[in-house]
Amino acid sequence: MVIFEGLPGAVAVSHLSVYDWPAEDGLRGGTPHIHLTCSEGYVVVGGSGSVQTLTGSGFRRTPLAPGALVRFTPGTVHRLVNEDGLRIVVLMQNSGLPEAGDAVLTLPPRFLGDPDTYRAAVAIPADGTEAEQERAARTRRDLAVEGFLALRRAAEAGDPEPLAAFHRAAAVLVRPRTEDWRKRWERGAAAASEATGEQLDALARGDATHLADACVYAEQPSARGKFGMCGRLDVYRG
Template sequence: MTSRPGPLPDFPGSVGLSQLSVYPWPTADDAHGGTPHMHLACAEAYVVVGGRGRLETLSHQGHHVTPLAPGDVVWFTPGTVHRAVNDGDLRVLVVMQNSGLPEAGDAVMTFPPEYLTPQTYPAAASVLDDSGRADEERARARRDLALEGFAELTRQWRRGNRAAYEDFCRAAAAVVRPHLTAWEETVQAGPVASAQRSLRQIRALTDGDWSHLLAADVTRIAEPEGRSLGMCGYLHAYDPIRRAGETCPPR
C-alpha cells in the first residue's frame, strides 16, 4: 500500500458508496423513514445489510412497494421517485452511479410545486441552520415537506392523472438545469475516464503488453466516524473521504 497526496483512486467503475441507516422518524402516514426524491442522471442500488423495510416507488411504470430484507439487492434507474420506509432498524449499503454527481444535486425531492423552482428549491432542500451547521430538525422538516408532495403525486396517479408525475419531472429538470455543465465534467472525469482506461488496458493486453499490472495497489478507507443527514437517513459516506485522500493501513 502506498500513500498519495490528494484524492484516492476511484472506486471500481467510479461508483459512490455510503452506509445508510434509514431514519426512524414517524410520518404523517404512520410509516417511519426517509425523504422521497428522484435522481435525474444516476441509477442507484440498495444492498440490504440489516433490519427490514420497504422501498416505495413511483415512475411511469406506476406506484409500487418492494420489500427490503437482509441480503436483498434492489436497484432503480433515473426517473424513479423513491422513498425508503423503515419497518425496523433498516440498514443499507448504497451504491450510486457516477461518483460525485449525486452529491452535486442529481437528486430532487418531491416538494409541492411552489418549492420546485430554481429560486425556491435550494432553501427548502437545505438542512443547514442559521450558523451553517446541519440540523436534524431541518432534515425532518424537509422530509415532511417532500412527503406532502409525494402523497399528492401518488393520489393523482391512483386517480389516473399521469400528468402530475410528468409535471414533477419537468420541474425537477428545471431545478437542476444550472448544474448540467458541471455534471457533464464530473461524468467525463469519472466513469467515462474509467471505461476508457479499461479499454486501453484491454488493447494493451491484446498487443501482449501487461505492464499496467505492475502498478497494482491496495487502498483502504476505515468506516467514517461521523455521520451526515442524508435524504433517506443517516449516512456514513465514503466518497468525500476518498476525495480528501484519507486512508488507514491495512489490517
C-alpha cells in the first residue's frame, strides 16, 4: 500500500509577510504573476490589504483582512497589495511544482520572447548578500507591475489580446519543464490520491491494517525570510 508522507493532499504551505515596497502606481506589495498548473489559497492571519486579480473575466480587487480565505485557479494573474502589515498563510496545490518554476511573472513583452532573457530578469542571486537579493527582488517586482498595469489597462479597454498573448508566452516559457513537473506530480499529488484509493479499497474489504502505520510529523520552517515573489517567506519542507 502507498504511504504518502507529505502534507495532506500534497499541499505546500508557507507563511508570507507581503512586501511593503511602493510601486509605480503608489501601491505597496508583491510581484504580479500566474501559476500554470497550481491553484493557490490565502488565509489572512494579520494586517490588511487586497489581492488584485486579472482573468478572462476582467480585473477584480478582493479585500484581505484577518480570517479571510481567498483561492484562485491556474491562469489567474494576481498581485498582493499591502496596506498595513499584511501576513498570509499560503496554500499551494501540487507541492513541488511551484518551487520548480510553475509561475510566470507579468514582465513586459520584451522579456517574454526568450527563456534566457526571462530567467535573467527574474533571477535572485542565491549566493548574493541580503541587500543584493532585495535589490533583485524589487527590480523584478517593478518590471512585473509595469507589465501587469499594461495588461489591466488593455482589459479595461475591452482588448483581451494582450492577456491572451501573455498566456501564450508563459506556456512557451515553461514547456521545457513539463516532464519534470509530471514526475513531481506523480510523486506528490497523484501519489496522495492513490494512497487514499488504496485505503478505501482496504476498508471496503474490512481491512484496517494501514491504521497501524499511523505517524505524527512536526517541523519548524526550513528557511525564514526568503525573498519570494510576493514577500518574505517562511517555508516548510512538507
